[in-house]
Structure formats: structure tokens, C-alpha cells
Amino acid sequence: MKRFIQFIIDFLRSGFSGGILFWAWMLFLSFFIMLWGYGEFVQIRDGMIVTGLNDQVSWGFYLANFVFMVGVAAAAVTVVFPAYVYKHHELHRIVVLGEMLAIAAVVMCLLFVTAHMGRPDRLWHIFPVIGIFNWPHAMLTWDVIVLTGYLALNIIGGFYFLYKKYADTELNKTFYLSVVYIAIVWALSIHTVTAFLINTMPARPMWFHSMMPIKFITTAFAAGPSLIIIVFLLVRRFTPLKIADEAFHALSQIIVWCLGIALFLTLSEIVTELYPSTEHSLGLQYLMFGHHGLNTLVPFFWTAMALMIGGFILLLIPKVRKNLLVLPFICLAVFIGIYIEKGMGLMLPGVTPTPIGEFAEYTPSNIEFMVVGGIWAIGFFVLTVLIKGAIGVILGDVRYTESESRTVQGEQTKAATT
């Protein structure tokens, strides 16, 4: 027990150590986290009226970010899966970093949902036993189960591995591998259920199709690894942890395939909706071409398409894909493209027009931008600490010693500065 507490302390100490650059980064994030605090404060005090949401568009920026982040969380399997199932050696070493990313992403998801709620003070109503958990009827309760389960699996899996490494004792392979394999399947479930959350409502015809789960998963497995590649490249640049090129090649291949399928599904959706052009396709038409001058979404949609298609074509070329100087920029483009397409580009045309055919445009208010920006900052904050701590353990800098003189080695601190 004492050893475990020591592990937590040492882990955090390693997570929170670094040079000027590190502290500047954390300070930068803290600024946005403060904005989040202020935004939430105002929203709780005055109600959701401080957002841009209204009777016509009652789901907006918060849920858009939620849906997207669930995908990023699920995408941690793109590191875990090849590592364990295909015994991909290079990914094997850094699996735990993927798990850390998943933890940070789920934390963000939970914060986005809370921001979306009109009465966060009544959150306890949804807890089983003390509240009412409308399971199995309400899809949202399924989402709560899979998300908290996923968070737990990643915390258990990730930290069990790190702790064993820290204490320098043998891993219980059966236990660890079963957690890992369950987590892999579970990752698919979180995104599937999130798709079911919105595609089981015939009142919203644009979402009402069975392609939603698979489309969610493919876009997630394109956006997620894009982020992972960027994070890993940063890790390689700023910490002594060596990540071999092969790991990046494996991930960029996953991006190509998933992005290709996602684009194909998008094309299928467009043809299926626009060819007969029924009233049910008005949402998609509004997204793609606007509606009598209401066309805020139009440039976003086409930008997203350009980024995704452009990214796909570039990644198809092996030379480009394997060039680690260009790759992060393509990844960023893909990430942004999917963020638009699957975030606001999915949420808004889904609720527009309303069931009685009314079109209303929605732009998030500054409070919403503060809250959303702040939650992203919290995510990066958590991610930075977790990854730094984990790298400390993997490199063996942070390890258990009986004596009093256990410290985070200065070497790592120095390395982080450069």
C-alpha cells in the first residue's frame, strides 16, 4: 500500500516536472481553464440562456465536441490493437501512452456532457441506487455505462502496467491481457453506443440511418491516430523516449484505410439522400448548400471535405505517408476536417430543420467558446501530466527504491526542457 501511494506521488512529481517550456505550456493551458471556470460559473448562475442555443437548435457545440471526443477516446485501440493482436513490436512499447490519451479524452467527454446539461446540480439523479437509472430503455444510460467502464478499464490497464514497471515486479499476464482485450472491444462499444444515442430518433431524419455507428468508428479511427501521431512526434521530440519510425508507419496506414472508408460512407450517404431528395434530406442539403441564404455551415462542410479528401490522397502516396516531416501536417488537416464534419457538421443539420420544418441558424456564444476551449485545455493538461509521468516510468527514471532518496531523476527533467 505504501508503495502504491509512493507510486502516485512519484508519478505526479514526474508529470509535473519540466523546464521553462513545460511550465509555459501549463500556464498557457491554465489561462483557458480559468476561462472555463468563468464560463461554467456564468452558465450555472444565469442558465443556458447565455449560450447560443434556442428552441429550434437545442443541441449544439457541447454535444458536437462530445461526439468527436468519444471517437478520439475510442481510437486509443489503434495503438493497443495492433500491438497485442498483431504483436506489432514497436507499438507494444508505447501502448500505455495510447491508454493515457484515452483517459484524458474520456475526462473531456464527461465535462462536455456536464456542460450540456441544464441542471448539473442534479447529476446525482442519474446515479443508480440513489437516483433513477432508466436502463435499458434510455440510450444515454448505456452511454454512461460504456464511458465510465472504458475510463475504468484504461485506468486499471494503464496504471497496473506502469505500477508493475515502477515496482519492478512481474506483470500478471493473464490479468493484464484480459483487461487489454476487454478494453479493445469496449472501445468499439463506446463509439457505437454514442452513435445509437443520436441515430435512434426518427424525429431527426438526417441521423436516422444505420450507417451511423460504422461511420463514427471509421472517422474516429482516422482522427484519433492523427492526434496520436502528433502527440507521439512531440513526445519523441521533447522527451528521451524513443519511438521508432515503424510505429508511425503503422498508424498512418490505419488512417488511410479508415479515412478512405469514411469518405466512401459519406459519398453513399450523399447519393442516397440527394438522389430522391425527399424532405428527410433537407438537413443534408442545408449543410451542403445552405437554405435560402442561411448558409453558415456551407463553407465549413466544403472545407472539411477538402481537408479529408486532400489528406486521403496525400496519405495514399507511400513516400508522403512515410515522410515524418510532412505527416504531422497532414494529420492536423485530417483531424480538423473530421472535427468539423463529425462535430458541428453532424450536430447542426441533424436538428435543422426542426420537426415542423423550421430553419434556424445557431452560432455558439462566447460563453460556449470559453467552456469548450477550457475543456480542451483541461484535456491537454491531463494528457501532458499523464504522458510525462508514464514516460518517466517507462524509461525507468521513476522507479521504486527503498531508501529515502528516491527522486525523479534530474536527467529526465533536463531532457524535457530541451
Add this chain to the structure above:
Amino acid sequence: MSKQETKVKDANGATRRDFLRKAGTYTAASLSGAAMLLSDPKPAKATANVSWAEHFQKNYRLMTDEEKEEAIERLEKRYSEEFGKKVKVGSEPAIEGVLFGYALNIQKCIGCRRCVKACVAENNQSRGEKQQIEWIRVLRMEKGKFSAEDRDVHGYPEDYGIQVGGNAYKPAGVVLEGQHYYEPDQVPEKDAFYLPMQCMQCEKPPCVKVCPVRTTYRDPDGIVVIDYNWCIGCRMCIGACPYWARRFNWGEPDLPAEEMNPDTHYLGNRPRMKGVVEKCTFCVQRTRKGRWTGCVEVCPVGARKLGNLLDPESDVRKVLASKKVFRLRADLNTYPKFFYFMD
């Protein structure tokens, strides 16, 4: 929902922007000290007076009779203080052997929206500048206008077989633009007819199914009710309702004390708080005591009928027996208990 409200929204947008400009300075200030923020909040009265016990009460459906009594006593006390008059919060349960149904004669409706106003007054909806909530919307439907001038003389398909318009593109009996903001000099208008909508009290309500905490549920008399004290404001139900019947309290509701209707019901028209959902309940506070709903009472042309679907002698059953009726979006299998008919 009237035109006014859209305007209000625009105006609101503007004031909101002003507010946010102020917010910018606040934020800068907040860096120097959060204390300033903490001194700032002016919680609306309604929120400030909510007692600890009210915060932690159970879901109404699961309360014992004593707990219900306590909860109601608490509310009556709070509301009476807040509105400066004796407020009654009823708890009448569903009447045995009653299943409420509604029938609306679209041929008679003249689009005057008196029902909308009566409903707001009866059910204590939020009103005024900041947020205006209405449970009934009257949709204005175009009668077809076809003329020789704007006729498309081309056949179809021509050239590449692309459909290029034609008279069928004229609206006739459809609403595609949310025409409930109409402002005529006089009703009924020559070129339109009207279709009022409100909560249809679906027998298979999708809103109930998606509610993660069972805030909203169907009572035995077929009314879909909401426990405003249990709602977490997730708005899943708003997404799931195919009739756009549910409204959200974006801010603290604005209900002037002198206009407040003190005869309320726990599941019906008692004053709501910010962050919760509300909708038409067929005036449970009235109908469970054998009275008509506000809208039935006020309709100048008698287009609205309410009754017990289980009683063959009720107005609604008579309509069902003798008229041609239809329900909206029957394809969704929600089985609304709100029927439309024509003479």
C-alpha cells in the same frame, strides 16, 4: 411562438453580445481575483429560496403519500412567498377509467391563436422580453396558388432528364418554413388554413423512452407528465419528440406575480425553474377535476374537443365515430391521442 419571439431572440442576441463584451473585461479581472466574481451573482429569487429538502427530494412517481404531502407543502410555502398570494399545488392522481383524448377540427380553426394566449395565462409559462414559452403553435398552411404565368412550360424529363421545377414545386398544404409567425391583419386569411400543434400525449411516447432519469413518464390517464424537480435538463426528450412539443427553460422563467395563476398542479402548471423541460399536459390541474382545458374553453369557433377515449358518449369518441380523422406522423408509431378532423 409568435413573430415577436423571433424578434426578441434577435434583440437578445444583441444584448447578449453586449453582455459578453462585458464578460471579456470580467475575465481579465477574474485573473486578478475570483473573489470579485463571487460577490457578483444575483441568483433569481426562485433559486435562492429552494430549500435543502427540495434539492434532495425523490422523484414524484416514487414518493410515498406522506412524502408527496411534504413536498407539496414545501412548494406551496415557497410559491406563496414568492408570488405574494396563496398558491395551491394540487396532487390529484389520474382518475380511474379515464384515458384523455383530444380532437381538433382543422376546418373550423381560424388561426386566431386565442388558445395560445389562454394556455400561457393558465399554465404559468415564462413571458416577456427575455424568454417567451408557448406550448401551442398554430401553423399556417398555404392553400395552393397555381397560375398560368409562372407555369413551367417544359415537359419532364427533357435534355438530361433533370427535373427543373414545374408547378408541383408550389407549396400547397405543407409547411416547410415553420410558418407559425404569421401576422395577418385579420384571420382567417383567404389563402391559408391552419393546423395547431401541441403535445400529442403519445401512447408510445419516444420522449419517455429516452429520458435517462425517468423524469417524464406516462400517467395512467394517458397524460405524459414531467417532474420539474427531477429533470436534469439533458434535452434528450426534445431531440426525440417528433412534434416539437417540448420547451426548455433557457433562463430563469419570467412570471409576473400579478399574472400568476395560483391554482396549480405538481405535474402541471406550477411555476418552473431554469434548466428544465416543460410542455402541454392537457391542463392536468383542470381536467383531473372534471374541467375543460384552457384551450378548449377559449376557442371561439369550438374547434377543440376533449374527452375520455374510454367513454363512447364523450365528445372525442363521437368525433372518432362520425368524422374522418387523422393523426400527425402516424408512420412513427407514436400513437398520438390528438386527432385532427374535418366536417
